[in-house]
Amino acid sequence: MGAEERDALLSGAVSLREAGRRDEARDRLVALAARLPDDAEVAYQTAWAHDVLGLEAEAVPYYERALAAGAAPGGLSAEDRRGALLGLGSTYRTLGRYAEAVTTLRRGTDEFPEDGALRAFLAMALYNTGEHHDAVRLLIRLLVETSDDRYVRQYREALSFYAEDLNRLG
Incomplete structure (x- = not known):
């Protein structure tokens, strides 16, 4: 052909x-x-x-x-590779193949660290594997980096600080 x-x-x-x-x-x-x-x-x-x-x-x-x-x-192409990593990772997650989802989505976030959708799907897969701290930390980081909400922006430093140790007191 x-x-x-x-x-x-x-x-x-x-x-x-x-x-x-x-x-x-x-x-x-x-x-x-x-x-x-x-x-x-x-x-x-x-x-x-x-x-x-x-x-x-x-x-x-x-x-x-x-x-x-x-x-x-x-x-x-880079754009299609990004889409394929997101597609495969989210598909693995949908199928209950959580470890494979995490591996694929981590590869995606390593290659495309600016892609918030990849990070959000990775957070969901981390949640599914019981890595709750890492999932919430990733979502808080994403929120802090991308939110236009004035209150999130106002507390950006505190949110970033506590995201690293969600069990921190005081």
Whole structure:
């Protein structure tokens, strides 16, 4: 298959998903992924197509395939890699695969530390693994860094201080 044909098929399937024709998009992407098993972008879009249909277990191998390419030529763009890490991590969490969710989302926050959504999903996965202190600390840090609430801004220093040791008295 040539690059033009691949791009047209991929673009058409993504357009179907965006237009709400999710089942049709999924069918086309599954067929395309079967023809191009080493194409990271096709794998990512196929994972996404499964996820939006609530087919999380079926999305996992496509996310894993997309991320396996790394940043190598033919791999995902940085934005798609960020999305794939978030998608796979949140999907693992939805499936109750909490340790894998934490590992994946930590990798995402290491690669994309500015991404608040990755940190929020990581906090939820940490909660699910019983790491409550780390989960709350991460959420407080995120709140302090991103909130426009004037009262949060007013107490930013105190919140940051106590986030490090939630059991601290006085």
